Amino acid sequence: MSNEPSTTPTANFLRTIVSDDLQNGKHQTVVTRFPPEPNGYLHIGHAKSICLNFGLARDFGGQCHLRFDDTNPVKEEAAYIASIKESVAWLGFEWGEHLYHASEYFEQLYQWAEYLILQGKAYVDELTPEQMKEYRGTLTEAGKESPFRARTVEENLEQFRRMRAGEFPDGAKVLRAKIDMASPNMNLRDPVMYRILHTIHPHVGYKWCIYPMYDFTHGQSDAIEGITHSICTLEFESHRPLYDWFLENLPVPAKPRQYEFARLNLSYTVMSKRKLQELVQTGLVNGWDDPRMPTIMGLKRRGFTPAAIRNFCDRIGVGRSDAWIGYELLEESVREDLNGKAQRAMAVLNPVRLIINNYPEDKVEEFEVANHPSKPEMGRRKLPFSREILIDADDFMESPPKGFHRLTVGSEVKLKYSYVVKCTAVVKDEDGRIVELHADYDPGSTNGPMTSDGRKIKGVIHWLSAPHTATVEVRLFDRLFSDANPDRGGADYRQFLNPDSLQTLPQCRVESSLLDAVPGQSYQFERLGYFCADEKDSKQGKPVFNRVVTLRDTWGGKN
RNA sequence: AGGGGUGUAGCCAAGCGGUAAGGCACCGGAUUUUGAUUCCGGCAUCCCCAGGUUCGAAUCCUGGCACCCCUGCCA
Numbered sequence: 056m057s058n059e060p061s062t063t064p065t066a067n068f069l070r071t072i073v074s075d076d077l078q079n080g081k082h083q084t085v086v087t088r089f090p091p092e093p094n095g096y097l098h099i100g101h102a103k104s105i106c107l108n109f110g111l112a113r114d115f116g117g118q119c120h121l122r123f124d125d126t127n128p129v130k131e132e133a134a135y136i137a138s139i140k141e142s143v144a145w146l147g148f149e150w151g152e153h154l155y156h157a158s159e160y161f162e163q164l165y166q167w168a169e170y171l172i173l174q175g176k177a178y179v180d181e182l183t184p185e186q187m188k189e190y191r192g193t194l195t196e197a198g199k200e201s202p203f204r205a206r207t208v209e210e211n212l213e214q215f216r217r218m219r220a221g222e223f224p225d226g227a228k229v230l231r232a233k234i235d236m237a238s239p240n241m242n243l244r245d246p247v248m249y250r251i252l253h254t255i256h257p258h259v260g261y262k263w264c265i266y267p268m269y270d271f272t273h274g275q276s277d278a279i280e281g282i283t284h285s286i287c288t289l290e291f292e293s294h295r296p297l298y299d300w301f302l303e304n305l306p307v308p309a310k311p312r313q314y315e316f317a318r319l320n321l322s323y324t325v326m327s328k329r330k331l332q333e334l335v336q337t338g339l340v341n342g343w344d345d346p347r348m349p350t351i352m353g354l355k356r357r358g359f360t361p362a363a364i365r366n367f368c369d370r371i372g373v374g375r376s377d378a379w380i381g382y383e384l385l386e387e388s389v390r391e392d393l394n395g396k397a398q399r400a401m402a403v404l405n406p407v408r409l410i411i412n413n414y415p416e417d418k419v420e421e422f423e424v425a426n427h428p429s430k431p432e433m434g435r436r437k438l439p440f441s442r443e444i445l446i447d448a449d450d451f452m453e454s455p456p457k458g459f460h461r462l463t464v465g466s467e468v469k470l471k472y473s474y475v476v477k478c479t480a481v482v483k484d485e486d487g488r489i490v491e492l493h494a495d496y497d498p499g500s501t502n503g504p505m506t507s508d509g510r511k512i513k514g515v516i517h518w519l520s521a522p523h524t525a526t527v528e529v530r531l532f533d534r535l536f537s538d539a540n541p542d543r544g545g546a547d548y549r550q551f552l553n554p555d556s557l558q559t560l561p562q563c564r565v566e567s568s569l570l571d572a573v574p575g576q577s578y579q580f581e582r583l584g585y586f587c588a589d590e591k592d593s594k595q596g597k598p599v600f601n602r603v604v605t606l607r608d609t610w611g612g613k614n
Numbered sequence: 615a616g617g618g619g620u621g622u623a624g625c626c627a628a629g630c631g632g633u634a635a636g637g638c639a640c641c642g643g644a645u646u647u648u649g650a651u652u653c654c655g656g657c658a659u660c661c662c663c664a665g666g667u668u669c670g671a672a673u674c675c676u677g678g679c680a681c682c683c684c685u686g687c688c689a
Binding site for chain 2: 065066067090091092094124126127129130180184187188191192193194195196197198225226228229231238239240241242244247249250251252266268269270272273287289290291292293294295296315317322369370371372373374375376377378379380381383384387388390394395399424428429458460461469470471472473501502503504505512513514515516517579581582583584606607608609610
């Protein structure tokens with residue numbers, strides 16, 4: 056599946072179950088499935104499920120199917136199918152031959168529905184939705200039986216066949232399983248199996264006008280495909296008795312078992328399809344692939360790597376208790392991956408001119424520097440140096456706090472890979488804004504963060520030779536919400552939107568070689584963080600950089 | 615007495631009767647031309663609470679408490 060060895064996932068209850076089932080011979084091989092409904096785009100929560108299902112299959116030598124749970128054509132679209140496939144593949148997983156659609160089982164499901172009718176275990180009901188709700192009872196009171204529940208097998212069969220034939224309008228009738236209107240489990244109070252929907256289906260077109268419900272589809276689809284472990288999230292737990300009921304009452308070829316795990320909750324974001332959709336539709340973000348979105352497409356565009364996401368999923372573990380994962384863990388996962396892979400480069404986000412007074416006007420020299428501090432195989436490049444340097448505004452302060460070891464008037468700092476300079480003056484305009492800085496350089500200080508007379512310099516800053524840079528747009532992203540749990544108690548999550556989640560800097564300066572950055576390519580801008588050339592807005596020779604994540608900053612928590 | 619779940623450090627999470635893994639965060643210290651990385655070291659006398667069984671309990675029993683899910687012709 057994924058060609059890179061991921062870290063060994065820690066034990067979890069599902070791995071234990073699969074391992075036991077294999078060892079005691081209950082199953083010869085493990086077959087799992089990832090069953091998205093094609094009604095939206097995948098997000099980081101789905102990634103957890105994908106890594107779990109495909110990971111289990113990979114680690115135990117089995118297989119994982121990609122199955123579209125396309126039973127509700129009014130919400131589904133073909134475009135989502137393509138996007139979902141792309142996301143799963145991008146994450147590094149392969150389903151090979153095993154691509155399925157629940158809609159391909161519709162004929163078999165229909166036959167099984169007739170089978171249940173023949174057994175006296177299903178009936179066509181004509182209660183209106185309102186009546187059905189009323190008849191269902193409540194959590195603490197039993198429901199009552201529909202008057203149509205007593206229809207004969209013949210009548211039910213005839214009615215159901217006429218439903219399929221298209222003789223009734225949407226909503227006129229439904230097929231229900233005859234189970235128990237007094238069950239304490241609401242899902243067992245004669246659940247609907249089929250409803251009438253005269254609409255086109257994204258995969259099978261106009262072939263059907265009645266569609267099976269999830270509960271009447273999922274378990275049987277698992278059985279048809281020989282799924283051994285059907286893994287879903289906790290909210291389906293109370294559906295398990297129904298999942299089992301259909302499998303027990305139908306002549307299915309296998310008896311898969313359903314297991315549930317806790318879905319992922321990530322701090323500082325929202326995960327529900329409805330809310331993500333709302334963010335997109337109301338223009339609060341710029342599309343599904345907005346780099347601030349927790350969608351797979353958004354993360355990809357932001358510059359997250361598949362390996363980082365897989366690593367994140369391995370680290371969070373799998374359990375049955377409601378888990379709230381801190382956003383920092385996601386950030387830490389990309390840093391870990393990019394630290395080893397990203398070429399280093401110099402970039403100045405908020406440029407301030409620094410004039411080296413004692414450096415010759417027309418002189419330009421070059422320093423050869425490593426592209427990666429611990430990977431010589433990543434090569435070296437040349438960095439030009441001249442009298443006029445650009446440094447980041449954050450690296451100069453007139454009245455610095457204690458412990459600041461960057462630049463201030465009178466202090467010395469090491470220009471990384473170059474000279475130690477001593478700031479001699481700050482020039483401001485009439486509004487008090489800094490126009491430029493002046494400094495003297497120490498000609499004998501190119502060897503390490505040391506002055507020519509051997510004094511160690513603590514502060515090392517990044518810089519660029521002003522005449523040798525390129526100007527690019529850089530986008531700084533921060534968490535989309537300012538509250539760790541935007542979903543908290545009934546409040547409108549939108550009130551917690553972080554107004555500073557996107558900051559666009561149109562005039563950043565970078566090494567001119569970065570103009571050739573390939574969209575999707577990541578760099579570490581020294582001392583600033585990891586940046587990725589935006590896939591969508593970068594043009595040939597004119598890249599736009601997205602900040603994936605900052606470097607860890609134990610000094611100031613600066614951005 | 616609706617039903618079904620969950621409760622181990624700030625956040626995840628192993629553990630399945632023999633005396634609390636690991637990761638993230640955090641705190642020290644070393645290395646470092648990124649206040650990065652890397653590296654060492656620290657970080658639960660205690661497992662929601664109260665009783666009980668046992669030589670021995672996070673693990674077994676009893677009783678509480680807290681939180682989550684279930685009343686779509688959604689998945």
